[in-house]
Amino acid sequence: MRISSIQAFNNGVTGIQRNYSNVTRTQEQISTGKKILTPADDPVASARLLQLSQEKAQYEQYSSNITAAKNSLTQEESILNSVGNVLQRVREIAVQAGDAAQDKTDKAALAKELAEREDELLNLLNSRNARGEYLFSGNLGKNVPFILDPATGEYAYLGDEGQREIQIASSTYLPINDNGKVLFEDVINANRVTTSKTPSASTASISLGLVEDKLAYDSTFPDATLTATDGFGIRFTSPTAYEVFDLAAPAVVLSSGSVDADATTSDVIRYAGVRVSIDGLPATGDSFAVNRNPAVEKRGMLNVVADLRRSLEQAQDSPQGGLVVRDNVAVALTNLDAVLGQVLQGRGEIGARLNVLESTESFNEDVSLINTAVQSDLQDLDYAEALSRLSFESVILEAAQQSYVKIAGLSLFDQL
Numbered sequence: 001m002r003i004s005s006i007q008a009f010n011n012g013v014t015g016i017q018r019n020y021s022n023v024t025r026t027q028e029q030i031s032t033g034k035k036i037l038t039p040a041d042d043p044v045a046s047a048r049l050l051q052l053s054q055e056k057a058q059y060e061q062y063s064s065n066i067t068a069a070k071n072s073l074t075q076e077e078s079i080l081n082s083v084g085n086v087l088q089r090v091r092e093i094a095v096q097a098g099d100a101a102q103d104k105t106d107k108a109a110l111a112k113e114l115a116e117r118e119d120e121l122l123n124l125l126n127s128r129n130a131r132g133e134y135l136f137s138g139n140l141g142k143n144v145p146f147i148l149d150p151a152t153g154e155y156a157y158l159g160d161e162g163q164r165e166i167q168i169a170s171s172t173y174l175p176i177n178d179n180g181k182v183l184f185e186d187v188i189n190a191n192r193v194t195t196s197k198t199p200s201a202s203t204a205s206i207s208l209g210l211v212e213d214k215l216a217y218d219s220t221f222p223d224a225t226l227t228a229t230d231g232f233g234i235r236f237t238s239p240t241a242y243e244v245f246d247l248a249a250p251a252v253v254l255s256s257g258s259v260d261a262d263a264t265t266s267d268v269i270r271y272a273g274v275r276v277s278i279d280g281l282p283a284t285g286d287s288f289a290v291n292r293n294p295a296v297e298k299r300g301m302l303n304v305v306a307d308l309r310r311s312l313e314q315a316q317d318s319p320q321g322g323l324v325v326r327d328n329v330a331v332a333l334t335n336l337d338a339v340l341g342q343v344l345q346g347r348g349e350i351g352a353r354l355n356v357l358e359s360t361e362s363f364n365e366d367v368s369l370i371n372t373a374v375q376s377d378l379q380d381l382d383y384a385e386a387l388s389r390l391s392f393e394s395v396i397l398e399a400a401q402q403s404y405v406k407i408a409g410l411s412l413f414d415q416l
Helices: 005-032 043-097 104-125 180-185 214-220 301-313 319-379 383-408
Strands: 146-149 154-157 165-169 172-175 193-197 231-236 241-246 249-258 266-271 274-279 287-292
Touching (some): 043 104, 043 165, 043 301, 043 319, 104 301, 154 301, 180 301, 180 319, 241 266, 274 287, 301 319
Antiparallel strands (some): 165 172, 231 241, 266 274
């Protein structure tokens, strides 16, 4: 077999270049600490590494979202705690106002404190988060959730009924706020009925209606539309005996009972979950009506406090004035208890969400650790193997270089 000189030279150079390339590649692997330098080195592993890198970025974003959610929910829980404390003080004021020993001046002083507490509650309900968004405005983070209408003296909610959510895992979204309508506006009003007396010469009067038993009330007044006879009546057949009748069919007697003959005491009558008090001494033929009022089925927290404040501001040192304050205090106490229940429920839901964040964060960290281990297995270099391979490839390169020198020195002219 004949091998030309040029072929021998080319073979020698090619071998040296190949061995030099192997040494250079191994040196680069050692310097970078990675065994895959280009996708061509291992296409399957490279594709998997790209996927793991994308998942790593996702879990880093989830971690950031979890931190933001924790901050938002912790802030909301702190605000609700403050709201609860203020409401407890408002309730104490209501109890004090119900004391018959309080005169007009005392009630005016309590009304001033209520005004301060009312402003405090308004500021708490209009709190912002770290991004400057209102916490309790639902999805409308730039809208002030609660405002006072100077014309009516009523508070209005300007947010929506949504919740802002944030993604904390591949298929998990968590609400990071609560809308003020659910927390502070959708509170069942204890005084969701109207009471009236058919004019007569007697001194008897009827108090505000107070719904004590929601189940009994809802089963008696199931209709959503208001009708003139959507209620019941109370008529006295004697100064001490009464009948409860259906306003739609006055001849139908639903219940009956009796009251005492002492005009200085209040007599309580209960029917269909509603409690009313008859004050004074009724006369035979006196008639009272209790009607459902869908327009006031719910009463917001701020308006509950404002109603009590106005009642104390307008209090009069008279028997009738005392009855008005008594009725308004009874309504306020019941509604305040309902509001406090809503606030406590909201705090409970926040606690549940914080627990979800903790467990999800732990799960995400575990997945991230597994992904990091897989990435390391796919791309990290085994230095002991690489250094051994470099030594071996260096020996091969030196041998190739030395053999090339010897082959390059051969010539037929040396034999002539």
